Amino acid sequence: MARALINVPKTAKRGQVIEIKTLISHEMETGFRPDRVGKLIPRDIINTFVCSYNGIEVFRADLHPAIAANPFLTFTTVATESGVLDFKWTDDDGKIFAEKANIVVE
Amino acid sequence: MMTDPTSQRRTSRRRFIAGAGALSLALTLRPADATPESMQAAIREVLGNAKLNQGRVKIDVPPLVENGNTVPLSIAVESPMTETEHVKKIHVFNEKNPLPQVATFHLGPRSGAARVSTRIRLADTQDVVVIAEMSDGTFWTASANVIVTLAACNEDVI
Helix, strand or coil, rough: CEEEEEECEEEECCCCEEEEEEEEEECCEECCCCCCCEECCCCCCEEEEEECCEEEEEEEECCCCCHHHHHHHEEECCCCCCCCEEEEEEECCCCEEEEEEEEEEE | CCCHHHHHHHHHEEEEHHHHCCCCHHHHCCCCCCCHHHHHHHHHHCCCCCCECCCEEEEEEECCCEEECCCEEECCCCCCCCCCCEEEEEEEECCCCCEEEEEEECCCCCEEEEEEEEEEECCECCCCEEEEEEECCEEEEEEEEEEEEEEECCCCCC
């Protein structure tokens, strides 16, 4: 199972723009690399990342093989209300890796 | 001293054969790359008939990287992020990887700022092109050249 690291501020002021950092362990196999016998290793990458804030999508990324292994993403969002941030990574097999973070907005 | 004309001819012929051999080897070893043309085609697909403007996009990427497998890339777009005026998408393209697309980031008024960063792979020394798609339908672009000493994507598995 892929391991994910997420950095979200625990508390924020209402209306503040907060920076979110995410990192997930994944090979991001490009599909262009030959193995020892010269056969191409099939592609296996995380192709979509979505961040939802209390159920509303605030950021989405479509990824291609040119994203480095263990995809690292940082982006911003406005701290609107206290609640949960949901993070979802989807790979080529349709496997979903999900993670959550809580935020308190004053 | 007199030079033997036949020996000279032989040398040049030998050199020619060696050269031709090296050339064909170089041609067969060349992996299928995205060319600047295929990048242009990918950009065209995003752009449609809209005009591409220079500016408003700032790319932060090291000018010289040792390892193309992980190149830090930060993008900032100058724009208010309100309901009426914001950055909708940020597209990233490259010239010489096997595929021209790198990533597309979807933003909105809830983003608060148009700032993203990630780590990318680069198969060769090349230009990275970033295009920002605004809510008013305009497109803004910037590019950055990166020199790569160790290429990504096509290396053998160790």
